Amino acid sequence: MVSLQVRQVYFSYLNGLVLHNIDLFIKAGEMVGLLGPNGSGKTTLIKLASGILKPKEGEIRLDGSSLSQLSRKSIARSVAVVPQQFHIPFAFTVNEVVTLGRIPFLKALAGESKVDRQFVVNALELVGISELKERRFDELSGGERQKVILAMALAQQPKLLLLDEPIVHLDITHQIEILELIRRLNVEQGLTVIAAMHDLNLASLYFERLILLKEGRVSADGTPAQVLTEARIKEVFSASVRVEPHQITGVPHIIVMPKERITKRE
């Protein structure tokens, strides 16, 4: 379990400021959803947290040590990242892809040890794809592929798992399976999770804390009930919605109000 501290971070690409004075503390074992419109800085924040982008100002600390002081390898031994999609040009099998997750632990010229292979077996089982082991990665469906990438990330034995819109291209079955799995890892193993999400309802259902970004600033940070209000969704997404308590769980449930339909009925 690790905590992540983002201290007064500013970040810009060549063409403009993307993140502005971000100040966050993610406690060890938290499961946090990052929300916000396209271009609000979610992906950038995930990349900063993974250390592959460096803040222009401010600092990011992983359990107290500054990311900029850590080597890529030592970061990869505790932080794993699941991006939206991976394109793998060579015909790797599922087992081979998941084994890539052990790279941060390999010594030069050495192959995987028994321990490494055990982690791969465990990751495949955890995600429920052991039977796909010998299949080729590029022959799988989008949902299966995303599970393989998740298994690869888990083979890294992460203490912090970062996910960048992990379910965005998937059907509802796979969306739920993957979110349930992440939730279970968070509860059972204390894995700290930060996931950028687009679907407000799924975010509301599965995350205990949501951070809403708007134009590179934190617009709201709290429980789903605190963050997902009608007024704030209108302000941040310029969308008119109605928010009601979810009939079974009681968390906010967002109902989209399509403009055309409403005018027709009136």
Added chain:
Amino acid sequence: MFIKLRRSNRLVLILLLLGGGVIASSFLANAFGVVNIPLPDILKMSLNKITAFDFPSTWRAVDETIIFQIRLPRVIGGALVGAALATAGVLFQGLLRNPMADPYIIGTSAGAALGATIAMMLPINLVFLGFGLVPMAAFGGALATVILVYNLARVGGKTPIISMLLAGFVVSALLAAVMMFMMSISDRLNLNLHSIYSFLMGHISVTSWGQLAVIAPLVIGGIIGARFFASHLNAFSLGEEGAAYLGIEVERDKIRILALGSLLTATAVSISGLVGFVGLVVPHAVRLSLGPDHRLLLPASALVGAAFLIIADLLARILLAPVEIPVGVITAIIGAPFFIYLLRRTRREYAF
């Protein structure tokens, strides 16, 4: 495989088989030529040379000279060129994630060709470590071009792969144009067009054991060095970002892999000119048959590349003997149909 072998045993077995293939092809290449020398004689001669054996010589003294002074250096040269190009091909394909990548993709060939052309024009007779001006200029031209391409593609501390491919393409086109201009006015420059064509089509020229003593450490060192990057190349299959997530220092390792690949290519080019197809087809063929894991792919490709070029060079020598066919022509004529066969037959095809 009928027996399920442990992964490491499978690797050792495959490499031993391929190593055996290299040795077998060198014996064949030593046996045939303008004069055919029986294999048992070659075996006895070799054992006499390298061990304490003392077989009575049932062969002519001139046969021994042919083997040890002419054929063997050339066979070893061919093996080194093939191994170097195949390894460089694996490095470039893995790093650039591009199926068209070969050792020449980021400008080494154009740089080497222009370097060699300029050297042929200069009336200087320089010999260094047994090498004349042309191989040295080819070596230098190849490396200088890669350094130029790398720096042109570098933006804000990063060298994106796509910029490197584009810069490589443009610089190659420019250098090729300069070379063609020089060829078009060859009579005024005192250029021998035939030697330029010979360089462009590939021709293994090893004139002494001394040359091999320089080339061999570079190639073997490069291949061993490449093996240290096998896991990095596996990680690069996920793209630069994915590799970084697996703990790879992307920019640092990219420049090291490029440097190794370019050094191997420049070394090969210096004694063979531009032998095409080896660096493209061998890595693909090995990947299609043995899978994409670079820990096996790198050494296996080096061995297959060596054996392939030994056989191609043998055919180049004997098919129209005493006329020699450029070895680059042979590698393309064997390589292309074989590659098409593999592409159509195998299940481990590509998802580029």
